[in-house]
Amino acid sequence: MHPTPTPAPTFFPREEQGYAGDVTPEQAWQWVSAGDAVLIDVRSDAERAWVGEVPGALAVVWKQWPGMLLNPDFDEQMRAAAGSGQRVVLLCRSGVRSIAAAQRATQLGIEAWNVLEGFEGDPDAKAQRNHTGGWRARGLPWRQT
Numbered sequence: 001m002h003p004t005p006t007p008a009p010t011f012f013p014r015e016e017q018g019y020a021g022d023v024t025p026e027q028a029w030q031w032v033s034a035g036d037a038v039l040i041d042v043r044s045d046a047e048r049a050w051v052g053e054v055p056g057a058l059a060v061v062w063k064q065w066p067g068m069l070l071n072p073d074f075d076e077q078m079r080a081a082a083g084s085g086q087r088v089v090l091l092c093r094s095g096v097r098s099i100a101a102a103q104r105a106t107q108l109g110i111e112a113w114n115v116l117e118g119f120e121g122d123p124d125a126k127a128q129r130n131h132t133g134g135w136r137a138r139g140l141p142w143r144q145t
Contacts, residue, residue: 010023020106022095023115025140037089038081038086038088040082041059041119043097045059047065049145054141062092079110088113089115094122094129115135117134121133121135
């Protein structure tokens with residue numbers, strides 16, 4: 001008799017780092033699809049317009065292009081997007097800015113999770129994104145306008 005393999009974890013608590021934790025793109029989509037979380041895209045307006053977006057995701061910019069200055073309305077917009085006690089999953093390009101946004105959302109009293117790999121994933125051996133990870137490369141819903 002062979003033991004049943006333990007499934008790979010799909011979320012990773014990070015409370016000691018100031019936010020709920022990290023979640024795989026697939027787990028984030030599962031939560032959103034089930035109504036267990038709100039997907040919030042913290043990329044700049046330009047990134048969403050030029051690179052693509054997830055249908056139904058709410059846009060709450062963390063840093064705005066050009067200049068990548070912090071969004072002065074982030075707190076107010078995040079509270080409005082999260083609603084009353086709803087878990088949020090935060091998506092950026094690579095899963096880095098969304099950590100800072102998740103830490104701030106947590107300070108606001110919101111259960112905030114960072115989506116690992118982000119929308120475009122990490123650069124591959126040729127320094128190109130969208131090939132080895134990220135929301136798009138994993139075949140999750142997205143569109144380009």
